[in-house]
Amino acid sequence: xxxxxxxGVAMVASGxxxxxxxxxxxxxxxxxxxxxxxxxxxxxxxxxxxxxxTAFINLRFMMYSATLRPHFGRLPLGWRMLxxxxxxxxxxxxxxxxxxxxxxxxxxxxxxxxxxxxxWLVWQAGVAAGALLGAGLPASWRLEFAxxxxxxxxxxxxxxxxxxxxxxxxxxxTVILAHDLPLRLSIPAAALTGMAAGVWFSRRPxx
Amino acid sequence: xxxxxxxxGMALITFALRASFLLLPPHVETPALLRxxxxxxxxxxxxxxxxPEVLLRGGEPDFSVGNEHLLAGAVAIAVxxxxxxxxxxxxxxxxSLHLFxxxx
Numbered sequence: 001x002x003x004x005x006x007x008g009v010a011m012v013a014s015g016x017x018x019x020x021x022x023x024x025x026x027x028x029x030x031x032x033x034x035x036x037x038x039x040x041x042x043x044x045x046x047x048x049x050x051x052x053x054t055a056f057i058n059l060r061f062m063m064y065s066a067t068l069r070p071h072f073g074r075l076p077l078g079w080r081m082l083x084x085x086x087x088x089x090x091x092x093x094x095x096x097x098x099x100x101x102x103x104x105x106x107x108x109x110x111x112x113x114x115x116x117x118x119x120w121l122v123w124q125a126g127v128a129a130g131a132l133l134g135a136g137l138p139a140s141w142r143l144e145f146a147x148x149x150x151x152x153x154x155x156x157x158x159x160x161x162x163x164x165x166x167x168x169x170x171x172x173x174t175v176i177l178a179h180d181l182p183l184r185l186s187i188p189a190a191a192l193t194g195m196a197a198g199v200w201f202s203r204r205p206x207x
Numbered sequence: 208x209x210x211x212x213x214x215x216g217m218a219l220i221t222f223a224l225r226a227s228f229l230l231l232p233p234h235v236e237t238p239a240l241l242r243x244x245x246x247x248x249x250x251x252x253x254x255x256x257x258x259p260e261v262l263l264r265g266g267e268p269d270f271s272v273g274n275e276h277l278l279a280g281a282v283a284i285a286v287x288x289x290x291x292x293x294x295x296x297x298x299x300x301x302x303s304l305h306l307f308x309x310x311x
Contacts, residue, residue: 002294020210027218036256037213047209051216057252058221063245065228066237073233084226145276145304146297148260149283153296155253156287164250171251172258176268179259187255194251195244202243 004123006150007031008130013143015042018131025127029088029120032154033057035147040184049183056191064092071099071108079109086116088123089154167198273311279304 004025011021016038024034033054040050064087072083095112099105137143159165171194178186228237261280262268270277283300290296 006294006297016210020214024214024217027214028221030217030221032253032256033217033221037217041210041213047212047216050213051220054217055220055224056248057256058224059245059248059252061221061225062227063248065225066242066245069228069231072229077230080229081226084229085222087225142301142304145260145279145301148257148276148280149297149300150293151253151257152261152280152283152300153287153293155250155257156284156296157291158250158253159288164247167247168250168254171255172262175255175258176262179263179266186259187252190255191248191252194255195247198247198251199240199244 002126003031003150004126005130005133006146007035008127008132009134009137009143010035010130010147010150011038011127012131012134013137014038014147018135021131022124022128025124025131028054029085029123030054030058030061031123031127032151035150036187039147045184049185053184053187056188059191060089061087064089067092067096068112072112075109083109083112083116086113086120088116088119091116091119161202163198163202166201167194170194170197275304275307275311278307 007025008018008021011024011034012018014035016024021034021038024037028034036053036057037050040053045053065084068083068087072080075083091112094115095108098111099108102108105111134143155168159168171190174193175186175190178189181189257280261276262270264274264276272278279300282303283296286299287296
């Protein structure tokens with residue numbers, strides 16, 4: 001709930017209308033990309049680059065769908081699409097943990113849809129409340145800084161080992177060095193150098 | 208108008224990424240390099256999103272004590288590292304921002 005709330009507040013503080021924030025939440029349902037695109041749109045970034053940034057920010061969902069594939073890959077198409085729509089950091093985190101312990105659980109789908117729908121509802125309520133509330137809060141509270149703070153809160157827990165740290169440092173360095181590139185190309189550039197650094201630092205030593 | 212086009216495009220892209228491996232036919236394998244590189248996307252991209260807001264001032268890197276965003280960001284990183292709670296991190300960061308801008 002708090003993160004949905006923060007997302008709603010941060011989007012509106014970045015300069016997007018509350019209604020657009022609420023609808024984006026229903027259709028896109030991906031907090032980090034929503035805050036980032038609200039900032040990019042407010043600063044007049046071209047549409048194509050907003051979409052490219054979205055693709056890179058949400059690339060992690062591809063990894064999640066690969067994680068879920070062994071469990072749900074053979075369901076009818078409609079169920080797979082519903083599971084896909086509910087893929088989110090915490091939904092997958094909770095489900096993957098449970099599936100690892102209960103490999104042959106016959107109620108995996110029920111578990112995933114249960115967790116997913118509760119998180120979805122709480123999230124939507126949070127964003128809506130944040131967007132409506134945020135519109136009425138004074139600019140002197142400097143809530144626009146909640147956006148980078150939310151990204152700090154999301155990125156730090158990923159730093160569990162050397163390779164993750166290398167990925168984050170490489171991406172941070174790249175985004176600063178490439179800051180003057182047009183069209184916010186610094187974000188895709190940072191994603192690519194971060195991935196490369198992570199792969200490099202996690203390679204197995206040759207026997 | 209751009210907002211609505213962005214919304215539609217973002218919805219399509221995000222759904223395609225989420226559903227990607229769930230919709231692929233069962234015999235299609237994930238490329239090995241992609242499988243190795245994907246786990247590094249979240250720390251890389253999320254860091255790239257906050258680094259400019261914290262480290263740059265007027266488009267230039269500013270590592271001085273006068274950069275209140277840098278100080279507040281450092282507090283937020285420490286809080287996130289210690290407690291790993293999004294909400295606590297944001298409150299601590301905002302409070303530090305106000306404190307440091309009042310001090311300097």
